[in-house]
Every structure is written in C-alpha cells, then in structure tokens.
Amino acid sequence: MSFNLIDSVRGLLGADLVPKASTQLHEDESRVQRAMSGIVPAVLSGIIQKADSGDAGRVLAMAKDTANSGTFSSLSNFFGNNSLLERGTDLLKGIFGGRMNDVVNLISNFAGIKSSSAASLMSITAPAALGAIGVQATSTNMDERSLVSFLDNQKDTVMHAMPSGLNLAGIMGLSSVGNMAHRHSNVISGVTEQVRGSHNAGRKKSSTWVMPVVVILAALGLVWYFSNLKNNRIERDTTMAAPTEPGRIAASPTAPGTVKVKLPNGVELNAYRNGIEDQLVSFLNDPARKVDNNTWFDFDKLNFETGSSMITPESMPQIRNIAAILKAFPNASIKIGGYTDKTGNEPANLKLSQARADAVVAELRSNGISNAQLAGAEGYGSKYAKAGANASDEQRKMDRRISVSVRKK
Template identity: 30%
Template sequence: MISRNLGEDASKTKSGLTAMIPTVLGGLLGKTSGATTAPTWWNTVADLFDGDDDDDLKLGLLGDTKLDDAGKGLLGSLFGGNLDSILGSLAGASGLARDKSSKLLSTVAPMVIGFLSRWAKKKGLSFTGLIGNLMNEKSAILGALPSGIGGGLLGFADKTRDTVDDTARKVADVRTSKPKFNWTWLLLLLAALILLWLLLGRGCNRTKEKVEDAATEMVNDIDQAAADIKESIKGALNDAGDWVYDLGATIKKKLADGTEFEVGVNSVEYKLLEFIEDVNLPVDKTTWFTLDRIYFETGSSNLKAESKDQLDRLAAIMKAYPSVKLKIGGYTDNTGSDVVNMALSSERAEAAKAELINRGVAEERLEAEGYGPQHPVCPANDTPECRAKNRRVDVRVTAK
C-alpha cells in the first residue's frame, strides 16, 4: 500500500491526506478563480481520467508513468515557486518527511483534479461552472488548510473580492436549470475515496466485496479524517441564536511585546497571530478571519457583553504589532431586505472599529465596510445554524 511504499504508518499518511486535499483545492481556486476556460494542465489530467467507467479515481492508472508524470507537472502548475514552502508546511502538519510529502502530494493532486473533472462531466457542469460552485466553499477550504499555508501561497494574492464576485456572475447562466448539489459532501466523498485507496492500498489482492465491506467500516473514520473540510466552522447554536465556536485546546501565546494570554488552537486570535508572524505569508485581499466571539443584539449594532473578551484580545494584538492594519467586514444573513442588511452590516463593522479605537488602537490603522448578506460562509442560508454562521464580523490584515 502507499503507506508501505512511503515507509510510513497509515496514521501519518492519513494526516497527510487531510492536509493535502484542501491544499490542492485551494491551489486550484487560486489559479482559476478568474478563468473563463479550463487551463491546459486541467485538460491534461481530465483527459487522463476520462471514460465512461465507474472508477472515478482511475485506480488502473496506479503505477502508470502517465499518472506520475501528470502529478509532478501538476504540482508546478498549481503552486509554482511556492511549492517548497507548501511542502514544508505539509510535512510539518502530517509528520511525513519532506520527500515523502512530495511523493504523496504528486499522487493525491491528479486524483483530486481527475475526480472533480469526472464529477463535473456527470453533472453537466462546465469547467467555469465547477469552479464557481467550488468558490462558494472557498472559506471552508481555506479554513481547513494546515498551519503555514494561507491564501497568498496558493495564488490568491491581489485577487480582490470583485474578482471572486465576477467569477460567480460568469457562472450564473450555467446554474439556471441545474439542481443544487451539496459541495461540502462532494469534498467529503472525494476525501473518502482517496482515503479508501490510501489505507487499503494498491497491490493488495482484495476483492470488490472486501473493499466495499472495508469502506462501510470506515464511514465513521472518514467523517473524522475529513472533519477539517466538512466542519471548518465547528460549534453549536446557543439559546440566544448565536453560533458558539469550538475554540479547541487551549495554549499559551506570547505576543511580540511580551503580553501573554491563553487562546484556543481553533480561535481567530491563534490564526491571526500565525498569519501576522509568518513572514512567508503575504498580505492579500482574500484572506479573511472570522471573529468567533463577536455577537450583536438582534437587528442591532449593539454589541453583546460577551464580545468584550475578544475585542480586548484583538486590541492587545494590534498594540503588540504596531505595523499591522486591519479591515473590518460586517455581514448579515439573508433575512430581510438587502438594503437594510447592507446598512446593518456597515453599522456593525463600524461598531467593532469604534470599540478597538476605544481600547487604544489608532483610527488610521482601521477601516470598516459592510457587505450585507454577500460572501456567506454557509451558502445555503436555510437553517438557524447556517444563518448564525453568516451573521459575523471578519477582519483582513492590510499591512503587517
């Protein structure tokens, strides 16, 4: 099996997969978010995986030099000059050696692209239509990236939200008569199929029935292995109708000015500090961080008392890193009129900005804008949980 070929146990191989799938998907979106036609490297892999059979992963290609060559070429096309940095981060996230991370990624990448190309063909989606739908999952994909890999490394730098919106507009006609698909579950299925092969392995003399039995046994494990993709926003709805995030295990973090506080490894403070302190992550116009403990009264820009702690910490970070500047974005769900929601989101962004100023952050280091119901992190917007996730305040680093 691939774990044996890598000289690693299944656990590290599995960790590598969990980190690599969102990385490949992020690289795909970073390279194609403004594209109107499929690039040559996409067509090369799509042609390799084309066919009317049911083998969406084309297991028959395993060991074929065509797949190996496609994988090596694909990594350069997706990640360019940032490949070495990305491999280093993947190695750190998975525990695999750098060369083994490269070998695994060169196998996973064409499988991801090949699977998506076959899926799009079955659903009658053009390349642009596929990318437009995946773009709706961009926040989930970027949120699932391993530490050290941000939007800048994946090609999102200098691509504004207008570019993303333009791509969405370009695919509007493609979607008119198509049914909606649950793209998160598509990503889960992709993870499940690749993981099934990785852990069951090639070269193992297994019957189709045994593989199916093993797949059934792995269902619960698949949910855990692909949790970063499926649940980039972990938490639960509280009695007040707010989304309460799972902040993860608590660790102590020391800021540049010596200030120390405890943060959850899933918290925005942790993610923001990772971004600010990593010199290899450039400032761009697409990397946003959702403030996970900012809440407002219903239909109002009045902040709830439980928002104080995160505002205090955010101000502390700004003071510890005086060159950092932030843009604050306010968002609403889809309830009510767009006009009202745009105004409310602007008021909420300004309210968060005012609180930071009151805590000693210079006004010229902050800007605020409301986006209303645009850019939902939960595109369906059809359940109390989904709408609660979309009612939020995000920040983007504009200088560091």
C-alpha cells in the first residue's frame, strides 16, 4: 500500500503529543500513550464505518473542509484553546453521532484516564484523521466511490492497529468483521450502480451483477483473513536492518546463533552471534580498530510501540546488555542515533527519531550508566533511509533503527 493512513495521522499528531498532553491534562504519560494507541484506530474506524454506511459524501466533505481550513495543522495549539477543541468535538460528533460519548468512555476505561481527558485527546485526533484523508482526497481528486475504495484499502492496517482489549465493535454496533465487510460490499455495489445508471441508462441490467459478486468474494476473503489473526497482535516498529550507508555495521544474527559474550569483568551476556553485543565487544577489545564518527552498530532486538518512543518490554534485556558492556569498559563512551523510514513528513520523522534515541539514553541512565559514558543522542529522521515511501513495509522496516557509535574507548 503506497499510502498508510495510520502513519500519516500519527505523523500529524507528532511525537511530542503524549508528553505535552500528559502535562496539560495531568495524566500519567504511559496512560496517555495507551489512550492514543486506541484513539487513532478508533477514530479512523468511525470514519470508515460512516463512509461504509452510505454517508461517504458527508465524510468526503468533512475531510476536504478540514484540510482546506488548516485546522489539522494547528494541533499543537489545541491545548488551552477552547475554540479549537470545540471544532474537534464537532468533528467527532460528525463521525460518531450519538455514539460519541460511548466511545469516549470506552477509551477512558481502557486507558485509565478521565473521560474529559479522553474527549480532549479524541478532539485533537479527529481533525488529524480527517485532514490526512482530505489532503489525500484533494491530491488524487477523489469522488465518493473512490473514497470508499480508498478507505477499504486502509481497513486492515487500521484493524491491526486496534489494541487488544478495546471492544470498539460492540460500541459501534458491529457484531463482527464480517458485518463490516458485508456493509462495505453493499456501499461499493450501490455507488457502482449509481455511476452506471447515470452514464449507461440504456445498458441491460443483467451486466450489473459482476461488480457485487467480485466485491462479495473479496469481502469473504477479508473476513477469513481477520478471523485468523491473533487477538492480541500489536503492530510494532523494529530496529533490525541491513547495511544502508558507509560505516554502518548492521547486526546480522543467525538462528539459533546465540552465544555467550564474555566481558573483561567476568560477566557473560546472552546475545545473538554477530549481534550488537558481539560486535560492540569485539570492537572495544580490538586496539587496531580506531574510534571514528562514522562507525555505527545497529540494535537487533530493540522495538518501539508503533509511532511512539515507548520501548517495548521485550527490548529491555538488550538495553541492559549494552549497559553491562559500558560498565565493563568504564573508559568507553557511546552516542545513540535514531532513524526512521520515509513515510510521513520529515519534521515528524525527526521528532520521532530524536525521541526514540533519547528514550534509549534515558533507559541506559536508569541502568546505572553515567553521563560521562553517554555522548548524547541524535535523531536523523529519514536522512539515511534507502527505501522509498511507497516501498513495502518489509523494505521500509530496514530503515527504522537505533544504532550505537563508539566515541571513546
């Protein structure tokens, strides 16, 4: 898929939304992060359902109006601005109608934050979601039919992003994914018949069964696909990658390929063969290998929640290993670099890569590493990304990484 709606919305919201919201709303940052993990796909699901239910024209108008007004580009100003929040609330009402309060309460209970905080966060997300759709609709000259098709192409990405435990389907009156697929097939076939009727009034009705059958078959395939997904799947960004620029040394663990990496102080680490621990210790132990600013070692088991700087729990052992290596080499210091792929806008990518690099440095500090051994953190955004924004996620994943550069031995 050449355009990822989830990534676009998260890029518009920015990496600094969560800490800023935490301060302004007086909520715990981790709970705000949990809320946003549900709000973005929930709002987009509401938009998709509204378009699927025969109101594609209204969705298209809302999206284009939001894009043209520039409201979605002022998201950082929403806090403390009642008129902007009211505008966002109006958009939410347009999306969810009478179910808006139910969705707000669902997010509130899911994340453990106040209902008023959930409402504010959703009021900020609604213009970002509609604005992203509006920009895309305008640039590609979408009509109602192409909007429905566009949203359908985004549906599985939105569904995958929905966190486990957020029962939005019950609130939205969707008993199953099959219900959504069936509804979409009706919308597509209905709009298709309207277009055919306006341009081909004299054609025989016997030809009108082709498109509905094709769409229904596609919908059945979609139902089967969703029903076989694991219920607790959480999409994450990964830092594993292959070499992309001179001087970069990508970790390339082999399966099973685990080794014991021995440190000078007698500590042994469990690590991948040729992984970051193995390569970093070899570099520090080898006097012939000189320190420079162009040699970087990639983490191979460091993940973040999608679109955020929150490090996943399973990544902590590798960070603890890097901390152990620094403790065994007390004269060494390192710099952390953060990188993203080319999707989204570059200012947002720079913010996200910086936030992720900072998060790793903060975690190393919490593991007892002093500032003397930490030469800073820098986010490079998509500066060194090789895969295009339209490349597959598998290719783009190689550009999303965190790396270590030794600055002193």
